[in-house]
Each structure stands twice: as structure tokens, then as C-alpha cells.
Amino acid sequence: MDFSTFTQTLANAIVSGSIYSTVAVGLALGFGVMKMANFAHGEFFMLGAYVVFLLYGEADLPFPVAVLAAFPIVALIGVIVERLIFRPTRGNVLAGFMATAGLAFMLQVLVGQIWGVGLPKSVPTPYMGAAQIGGAFIGWQRLLVVPAAAAMVFALWFFLYRVKAGKALRACAQDPEVAALQGISISRVTMLAMFIAGGYAGVAGALMAPIQPVTPYMGHDVIVTAFIIVIVGGMESIGGSVLAAFILGTIHTFVTTLVDGVTATMAGVALMALILIVKPEGLLGRTRA
């Protein structure tokens, strides 16, 4: 691997780490507050990409408007499915699994029925050209993902650690019963967590829409990687998810470049297995008292 290939791959790794961070923090948040693994989280990513396809690709709205619109639209979908589908299964792990996995298939089929399953939707690239960094060319479109993801992760951190409602969300994730005794409404916190999780996955998908093929099934790869990240990072840990996203993004991108994509996925799963053996609570996870 020569130097320019290395920098090119490193840049791709940073881009993929960034996008995985925004997807995984939402998944970790949902897991923390609802103790539920949301298998439909990848479909929120897919829906975000479709928002850009429709608003930017079809309706010709400016790209930033379409990306920003993905937040409230997918967030709202998150809140609705939580209320209608997830909440009745609360406290039942198996029912929760069925509900979220079932929802994932429903959303795939629904989107396929409306907009077709054949050729991927092509979304024109809003920002052409590339930046030249250390001998590598990185498309502006890809580069844009990095500050956007950084801003989103920072905003989430600020919310969770500096805003009262965000602190209540953390309290709820740590001990919902005692949080309720402090006057915190579990239902409202759950709604808030789903709003953020949906919105973040939606924006991540929206940012990736011009970069990767938009299909009803694009959430599938995302969810597998996101779960590995969340497990490696320590289930409910936001910081752990971000760290693991970059580790996994780096491994995945480099192995893909040096070997191939299938080996890269295997390397990711192997890493997860290794972490689970050495540190079962994850990189930044905590053991429960």
C-alpha cells in the first residue's frame, strides 16, 4: 500500500467512522432507555436516504434542506412506531425482537412497493469536486459527512450532559423506577429517545444518499455493523459507540481495500467476539452492580 492509497483509505475510514457514529449513538440511546435492541434502526437510515431522494432528487429542494428535513420526518416515524409497536412489548425481550425485526421487513416492503425495488435510486451529487489531502482525493460530498457527524455527536453530548431533559434521559437509562420517583415521566423520556434515535439515523441516511445506492434494503448492512459497534462500545455507552464506530470503520475500510468486503465483515465480527471474551461489558461499558 503506497502513501496515497493509505491516506485515501484513512480518509474513507474517517468518513465511515463518522457515519457509523451517528447511526450507532441512536441505537445505543434506544438500548439504554428502552432496554430494547431496535432491529428497525437500519430502516430509519434507509428512510432518511429516501427523504433526500424525494425532496432533493425529485422535488429539487436544496440538498441541505432535504438533509435537515430528514431529521423531523424520520424522528416522527420513530416516535410513532415506538408508541404503536414498541411500547406494547415493553419488558418482553422476545416480543420486542419480533416487533422491531418485523417492522424492519414491513418498512422495506412498504418502501419497495411505493418506490420500486429494481434499480437503486440515483441521487445526483450536490457537491462535485474533491479535496486533495496528502496525495489522496476525497470528494467534497464524503468530506461533508465528517463535520456534520461531529456536530451531531457534540450536540447529543451537550444535550445529555448539559441540558436537564438530557440528564433526565440518562437518569432513566440508569434506573427507570427511581427516575420516575423523581418526577421524570418514563413515557416522555422514551418518546424523546426514539425521536433522537430516529432523527439521527435519518440524517445519517440522508447524508449518505448521494454517496451510496439508495434501495429499500440499504439499512441491512448498516444495522449489522451498528449492532457490532454498540456491542463493542458497551451497549449503552454513547462515548463507547463513537470510539467503536471509528475502530470498526478503520478496520472495515482497510480490510476491504487490502482484501475484500466479505473478509472485512468477518474481521468486524471477529473483533466483536474478541472484545466480548476479553471485556464482556464492552470498551466503555459498565458492569451492572
Next chain:
Amino acid sequence: MLLEVRNIAVHYRKTAAVKDVSISVADGTIVTLIGNNGAGKTTTLRAITGWKHPSSGEITFDGQRIEKRLPEQINKLGIAHVPEGRRVFAQMTVMENMEMGAYLRRDTAGVRKDMEMVFHHFPILEERQRQLAGTLSGGQQQMVAMGRALMSNPRLIVMDEPSLGLSPIMCQEIARIIRQIHEQGKTIILVEQNARLALSLADRAYVLDTGSVLLEGPSEDLKSNEAVKQAYLGG
């Protein structure tokens, strides 16, 4: 009466943890519930703060029926719960734990005043305010749990086993603070395994046994009751 619990029964699935408990708590008093493990003390407290809804019976607080309300509504009415095993938010700082205690309050000035009051009761918490609550000692965590309850400016505080697992010196310290809190006009319901400590603090006591009230009366009377001495005060 500030709080009236009338003939409540509480079930976990089909098992009755509380079969028939009635308690009266006058404003400004300390009432204690004593009894062995499984007597229904914790469950009675949980019924009062909405953590576990009774399957029958009534609970009236300050003239309002509360047995069907949610914990967050009961907190707003002025009842705070210091849970068994402390249950501090371990991954949050001492200060954040206090903020969560005052979650529903909008009176910033009042919250600041209560924060000062809590730090007056527990000077160590002021020193440790930026530390994660989970890193504190058991006694300090108990102080966090009590401080958190005080931060909602409650009229009634229910405390579940505040002395559990603490050293004898720390138990005395907690007892001293309970007295202080009481002197500031708070009404307290205290559940304790340490019956001697509980009876020395309380005005009135209830002895619970397998989900029912076995005995009740002024603490002084129960202290000299032969059966209580035998069963709970070690002869």
C-alpha cells in the same frame, strides 16, 4: 392526618406482599414501620409513592386520593422516596443527582435554597459535588439519596432502610440527620431493620408481620412491649 393508608393490599403477580395495612401519619411526625424481612414494609412504602399500585384499599395524602396515581404525579404533590439500597444515579455526579431530585421544580430560587440546605446537612456532598455518585462510599451514597429526596422540597419523605449496610458510626450520623430534617418540619416515614434505632427516632410505630399490622402505638410504648422486645430488640 397528612397521610392515611386504609386497608391496602398489594400483590406481586398473585402473591400478596401486603394483605391489610392501615397507617396514619400526622403532619410533622416521624412514623416507623418495623418488622422482619418480607413483612411488607418496603411494599407499603412503594404503594405510597406510586411505585407499586395497591390492588385494593385507599391512600389519602393531604386530602387527595393518590393510590392510583403515577410516581411522577405523587412526587409533584410533595412525597419523596429514599429507596432501599440507596439507588443513586451511579453514572451521574452528586450535583446531577440533586438536580434530578428537583426535576419538576420551576422555582430556581427555592431550588438554590434547598441545595444550600442539603449541603448544610451533608457538607461532604458539597466537597464531592462533581464526583460520580457511584464512586462514593455507602454512607455518602445514602446521603446522596437523602439529599436527592430533599431537593423536591417534599412535605413527606419515606425512607427505606437508610442504615442498611452502614457502619455503626455512619448509622448514628444518618440518625442525627434524620432528626435534623424532622426538626425543619418534614414529616417522615421510616422503614428500618434496626428497630432500636427506628424506635428511638419515631413518634409512632407500626409492627408489620407477613403483610399485616401486628401492633401499633407510640414508640415509647412499643419499646417496653415484651413481644416487641423479644422479637425485634433482641430480648
